[in-house]
Amino acid sequence: MRNAIPLPNIPIAQLQEAIERLPATLLSAHRMHGALEHCGLGYRPTCVKESAEIRARSLASFLPPHTVICGVTAAWVWGAIGKFRSPIEVNNFGGSCRIPAGVHNRTVIRHARITADEVVSLGGVRVTTTRRTVFDLLYFYEAANTAPLQLMLLGLMRLSQLTPDDILESLLTRQHPRKQHALRLAQQVFKQS
Secondary structure (H helix, E strand, C coil): CCCCCCCCCHHHHHHHHHHHCCCCHHHHHHHHHHCCEEEEEEEEEECCCCCHHHHHHHHHHHHCCCCCHHHHHHHCCCCCCCCCCCCCEEEEECCCCCCCCEEEEEEEEEEECCCHEEEEEEEEEEEHHHHHHHHHHHHCCCCCCCCCHHHHHHHHHHHHHHCCHHHHHHHHHHCCCCCHHHHHHHHHHHCCC
8 A cells, every 4th residue: 555645533434425525536546545445336445344334335326316225236235246246236115216117327226116124224325135135136137147146146145044945935935027037047046056
């Protein structure tokens, strides 16, 4: 680390909010001097260990109102994958998101039903629970290569203490328009593990 610019001694949430308000030139200067590093689409102080809260906060200024981080983005927030993958995946939650479902400016917006017990707040940013994230991945994952999905699911299953049998049983009892897709995908992924 080169001559790092000292950061103020304030709580992490306030520090992240301050970082989000910095102009691009100052962000670049702090990064070049080793005080900040990339995290998601934003930055985090190098002196702060990366965590789920820090990863969630790094996306805060990019989230549409009344949404919750979900899917692959939530898997990254929880640490189930190491590298952030764009676009940000969000789901409408707790309000009227006037943006239609689909891809909008680095964000995929869904309007799936989600309950309050399937959401947690990390540093003031709403994220689906590890359990809900497992099911979102199975319902909405579309890539032909399931190896990345398998890694995400295994990481989330460790965090949420779910087994493949728990997931398959839950999928069988749930009502969802993409239930058959999720069941096929789960059987394929769990056969490989």
